[in-house]
Amino acid sequence: xxxxxxxxxxxxxxxxxxxxxxxxxxxxxxxxxxxxxxxxxxxxxxxxxxxxxxxxxxxxxxxxxxxxxxxxxxxxxxxxxxxxxxxxxxxxxxxxxxxxxxxxxxxxxxxxxxxxxxxxxxxxxxxxxxxxxxxxxxxxxxxxxxxxxxxxxxxxxxxxxxxxxxxxxxxxxxxxxxxxxxxxxxxxxxxxxxxxxxxxxxxxxxxxxxxxxxxxxxxxxxxxxxxxxxxxxxxxxxxxxxxxxxxxxxxxxxxxxxxxxxxxxxxxxxxxxxxxxxxxxxxxxxxxxxxxxxxxxxxxxxxxxxxxxxxxxxxxxxxxxxxxxxxx
Amino acid sequence: xxxxxxxxxxxxxxxxxxxxxxxxxxxxxxxxxxxxxxxxxxxxxxxxxxxxxxxxxxxxxxxxxxxxxxxxxxxxxxxxxxxxxxxxxxxxxxxxxxxxxxxxxxxxxxxxxxxxxxxxxxxxxxxxxxxxxxxxxxxxxxxxxxxxxxxxxxxxxxxxxxxxxxxxxxxxxxxxxxxxxxxxxxxxxxxxxxxxxxxxxxxxxxxxxxxxxxxxxxxxxxxxxxxxxxxxxxxxxxxxxx
Numbered sequence: 417x418x419x420x421x422x423x424x425x426x427x428x429x430x431x432x433x434x435x436x437x438x439x440x441x442x443x444x445x446x447x448x449x450x451x452x453x454x455x456x457x458x459x460x461x462x463x464x465x466x467x468x469x470x471x472x473x474x475x476x477x478x479x480x481x482x483x484x485x486x487x488x489x490x491x492x493x494x495x496x497x498x499x500x501x502x503x504x505x506x507x508x509x510x511x512x513x514x515x516x517x518x519x520x521x522x523x524x525x526x527x528x529x530x531x532x533x534x535x536x537x538x539x540x541x542x543x544x545x546x547x548x549x550x551x552x553x554x555x556x557x558x559x560x561x562x563x564x565x566x567x568x569x570x571x572x573x574x575x576x577x578x579x580x581x582x583x584x585x586x587x588x589x590x591x592x593x594x595x596x597x598x599x600x601x602x603x604x605x606x607x608x609x610x611x612x613x614x615x616x617x618x619x620x621x622x623x624x625x626x627x628x629x630x631x632x633x634x635x636x637x638x639x640x641x642x643x644x645x646x647x648x649x650x651x652x653x654x655x656x657x658x659x660x661x662x663x664x665x666x667x668x669x670x671x672x673x674x675x676x677x678x679x680x681x682x683x684x685x686x687x688x689x690x691x692x693x694x695x696x697x698x699x700x701x702x703x704x705x706x707x708x709x710x711x712x713x714x715x716x717x718x719x720x721x722x723x724x725x726x727x728x729x730x731x732x733x734x735x736x737x738x739x740x741x742x743x744x
Numbered sequence: 745x746x747x748x749x750x751x752x753x754x755x756x757x758x759x760x761x762x763x764x765x766x767x768x769x770x771x772x773x774x775x776x777x778x779x780x781x782x783x784x785x786x787x788x789x790x791x792x793x794x795x796x797x798x799x800x801x802x803x804x805x806x807x808x809x810x811x812x813x814x815x816x817x818x819x820x821x822x823x824x825x826x827x828x829x830x831x832x833x834x835x836x837x838x839x840x841x842x843x844x845x846x847x848x849x850x851x852x853x854x855x856x857x858x859x860x861x862x863x864x865x866x867x868x869x870x871x872x873x874x875x876x877x878x879x880x881x882x883x884x885x886x887x888x889x890x891x892x893x894x895x896x897x898x899x900x901x902x903x904x905x906x907x908x909x910x911x912x913x914x915x916x917x918x919x920x921x922x923x924x925x926x927x928x929x930x931x932x933x934x935x936x937x938x939x940x941x942x943x944x945x946x947x948x949x950x951x952x953x954x955x956x957x958x959x960x961x962x963x964x965x966x967x968x969x970x971x972x973x974x975x976x977x978x979x980x981x982x983x984x985x986x
Binding site: 493630640641643645646648686691692 | 788791792793811812813814815816817819820821823825827828829830831832833836837840841843844847869881884888
């Protein structure tokens with residue numbers, strides 16, 4: 417497909433998903449009502465719905481989707497393996513464990529209301545521990561099996577930690593419900609607090625990643641050859657892993673564990689537009705944001721208790737199996 | 745005259761022991777040795793791709809003082825591995841050789857032509873044969889137009905015609921003042937070079953013109969085979985434009 421059409425196309429998709437995300441819900445708003453409310457006109461009910469409820473949710477979904485897809489692109493190039501994904505490798509689980517630890521242990525430690533930053537910081541810390549473990553367990557350029565098996569082991573280990581925290585807080589219904597929220601991912605009840613918690617830094621992270629596409633191209637074809645061609649590989653790798661981990665952790669902090677976005681979105685876009693990371697990075701950010709908003713819409717349009725993480729998994733699981741069958 | 749590439753007591757624990765050598769500008773040099781003798785390690789260390797102790801000078805300048813981008817302009821390294829996980833088109837992979845030059849496309853077309861890749865330019869590198877992939881990474885090394893060229897077993901997977909073209913290309917580069925260091929798995933090919941380095945278990949045990957260095961004694965000690973020097977089939981490129 418013509419790559420020139422990609423940016424406008426993906427931009428249009430995202431704009432449509434953005435507007436739909438503001439329009440649909442228990443009370444359906446027309447497109448003009450949404451636009452009016454956005455600029456502060458129209459009736460006060462739709463203004464309240466749009467500004468206080470749907471816009472924070474939409475912005476959180478947009479940022480989380482962009483962050484997860486971008487970090488998927490980075491991890492695939494970093495590990496030189498097109499099947500790498502922050503969820504499969506356990507980085508999201510690490511972020512969730514950090515967040516769950518704060519939720520479960522916070523009340524007894526007096527942390528809960530300390531600051532809106534406690535949760536994202538704990539999530540970032542948890543994600544870094546997981547990333548460190550993946551790097552140790554599966555060297556770069558490691559085969560698919562080794563990488564995925566490390567992810568399986570790490571996910572099991574971190575999941576055990578989360579289950580343990582879930583069990584010991586079983587007496588506190590509210591805490592338990594919150595923890596379950598993290599585990600299944602979701603954008604319900606997102607407030608402006610969540611927006612401030614994650615969106616600005618995610619935006620900054622995405623902007624910092626964009627100019628790295630050229631070097632990512634070289635790195636994705638081999639570390640030593642990239643170094644020999646003039647890339648400062650050590651510095652590049654350090655930056656990449658920090659950015660990918662922070663992006664995953666913040667997405668997890670504001671939306672819970674949302675799997676498969678980092679795998680499905682870059683893959684689909686690579687199939688259509690080719691592997692050049694200079695394009696794949698911005699395309700994946702736009703595409704990831706649109707994909708997550710669309711999945712969130714599904715949970716709202718079919719209010720049968722579908723969670724966001726469930727929808728992305730229902731789309732992503734079969735796609736992943738198809739990729740595995742297709743690989744080599 | 746300042747050597748183009750100089751190493752003193754170059755050591756990589758367990759793989760390379762105190763190797764010292766100096767390559768002049770416009771020298772065509774081969775490295776031979778049995779499997780595991782340290783040929784690849786030597787090349788990677790000289791290219792600054794492996795942590796190694798000892799001193800390395802490029803054109804008299806200490807390697808640690810040369811920034812990453814500058815290194816990409818001065819030395820090209822072609823590794824033995826040519827595995828690609830992502831399906832970039834051949835042309836784009838070769839053009840990566842221009843990274844250190846801000847992607848200025850000079851020399852990319854020539855490199856593609858030299859490695860007989862013009863017709864494969866748009867093919868994803870994941871859909872090439874092993875030999876074709878090696879030609880791609882060699883073309884990428886050529887595209888850097890770096891005066892120091894280090895090629896690690898460039899012909900191991902090539903058919904006879906392309907292998908001969910690689911030797912001819914190396915010779916042409918040297919005639920233009922470049923330094924070319926090539927590791928070989930086939931000692932017979934070393935006779936096409938001006939100078940041959942012999943590695944055995946991480947040590948440099950021979951260094952000089954091939955006829956002087958590759959004696960029956962040395963071949964027996966290093967490669968543990970008996971050598972008979974006879975005339976046998978020697979393929980050459982046809983004279984004139986082939």
